[in-house]
Amino acid sequence: MSLRVTQYGESILKEKGAPVTAFDAALRKLSEQMIETMREAEGIGLAAQQIGQAIQLFVMELPSEMDGGHSTYTVDGKCPPLDLIMPLVVVNPVIELSGEDAPYEEGCLSFPNIRGKVERPISVKMDYQDLDGKAHQIICDGLFARVIQHEYDHLQGVLFIDRMRPQVLRMIESKVRRLRRDTRDWLKANKR
Numbered sequence: 001m002s003l004r005v006t007q008y009g010e011s012i013l014k015e016k017g018a019p020v021t022a023f024d025a026a027l028r029k030l031s032e033q034m035i036e037t038m039r040e041a042e043g044i045g046l047a048a049q050q051i052g053q054a055i056q057l058f059v060m061e062l063p064s065e066m067d068g069g070h071s072t073y074t075v076d077g078k079c080p081p082l083d084l085i086m087p088l089v090v091v092n093p094v095i096e097l098s099g100e101d102a103p104y105e106e107g108c109l110s111f112p113n114i115r116g117k118v119e120r121p122i123s124v125k126m127d128y129q130d131l132d133g134k135a136h137q138i139i140c141d142g143l144f145a146r147v148i149q150h151e152y153d154h155l156q157g158v159l160f161i162d163r164m165r166p167q168v169l170r171m172i173e174s175k176v177r178r179l180r181r182d183t184r185d186w187l188k189a190n191k192r
Contacts, residue, residue, distance in 0.1 A: 009183030071142030
């Protein structure tokens, strides 16, 4: 069963997620629903805030053909094929950024049809837990690193428009305002 994706203007998107402490069947089911929702929406990442839960959990699925082999990465010191590690479920991540900032046009499932350039560091080291609570580490760059940063930001209540330079944000400002208004109207009509 796919879940409703929260839209810009809903307060949950600005909430920092609480650490996950229960590694149980409910967490496993939620992650499965998030993966299904992400796939149905044709996204490559989805954070818990985007399905209405302020917890430290995100999922991502980076198809090898999308990245074009440009990302380098290790998972626990090894480099397995992407097909073996995707979709990836990330619980309680801690990240360390490195490298110069690079621009890339990003989108977000909570901002349908809105895209803009965001500058982010090119490399990430992420310590996280899996669905069993086991610790792992990913070191990566390229699109892999960018998706991690984008989803990690969601867990901190930070949106990709918060990372845009003012001149980039001005170019999409009218679309963002329209989305916020549409979300407000939807919330009123659905009494949320």
